[in-house]
Amino acid sequence: MIGPKVYETVADMRQAVDAARAAGERVALVPTMGALHEGHLSLVRAAREHAGHVIVSIFVNPTQFAPTEDFDAYPRDSEADLKLLAGLGVEGVFMPPATEIYPPGFATVVSVGGPAEGLESATRPHFFGxxxxxxxxxxxxxxxxxxxxxxxxxxxxxxxxxxxRDLDIPVEILGGPTVREEDGLAMSSRNRYLGTEARRTAALVPQVLNEAIERIDAGEEASTVLAEGTARLTQGGFAVDYLELRDAETLAPVDAQSARARVLVAAKLGQTRLIDNMSLARPANGWR
Structure with a gap:
C-alpha cells in the first residue's frame, strides 16, 4: 500500500497544494491532533466528496492545553495514523514539528469572542485562543x-x-456529524483513557443528552430538565462543567424549544473529560 506524502514544512505543503490546483483539483484540509479513529476517518471521507486532493494535518497543538491538562499524555500514534490514511487514499499529511508552527520569537495570537464566550471558556479560558x-x-x-x-x-x-467569516479567510468550513459507538458515546481520542468500568459509565452522557432533548421537545421546562440531567450525571460519578441549551449558530443561551437549539455538555469522569452535544432535530438514526 502506497502511503500519503508527509510534509513537515509549510513550504512543502504549499508546493503540493499548488501542484494539485495546477492539475485542476479542489483541495480539502482535515485538521486533527492525531490518534485517529472512525470519527476522524468519516471527516476524511466527507472531504473526498468535496475535493480531489485531500490533506490531513496531524499536530497536537500545545497552545490549547493549560499546564494542568494532558498535553504530554495526549495519545500519539503517527504510524497507525498514516496506515489508516493510506487506506483512504489521502494524498498528503502535514505533520509539522512545533517549531514550524511556533518558531522562535512567535508573538501573535488570534483573539475570539462571540460563540467562544462561555461553555468551554468558563473552565478553559486559554482554549479557543x-x-x-x-x-x-x-x-x-x-x-x-x-x-x-x-x-x-x-x-x-x-x-x-x-x-x-470575520477575517475573510477564503475557505469553506463544513461540519461532519458526530460518529458514535453502539451505546451512543461520541468517538474521541480521549476515550482511550477510560478503563472498562468507566467506559460503561461514560454511556450515561449521551443517554442524558438524548433524554433531555426528548423532554424539552415534549414541552417540559428546559431549566428543570437540564438541572435534573446534571444531577443524574453527578450521581453517576461525573464532575459536570456544563449541561446547557444554546442557539445552534450563535451559542447564545435559549430557554425554550427551538429548531436552532442544541444541548451541549462537558463532564469529567475520573481524569477523562468528555464533551458532547445533540440537536433538538432528530435524524433518522435516532442519535442527534
Missing part, C-alpha cells in the same frame, strides 16, 4: 477550498466559522 491561532495558521498555510471539522466539538466548529 490556542485553537483559533493554530487553525488560522493551518488554513493560511494550505488555503484549501474547504476544511472539515467534527460536530462533536460543536463550540469549536462555531468559533472557527465565526473567525473565518
Amino acid at each position: 490556542g485553537v483559533a491561532t493554530v487553525v488560522t495558521k493551518l488554513l493560511l498555510a494550505a488555503l484549501p477550498d474547504v476544511a472539515i471539522f467534527g460536530e462533536k466539538d460543536y463550540q469549536q466548529l462555531c468559533v472557527i466559522r465565526r473567525f473565518v
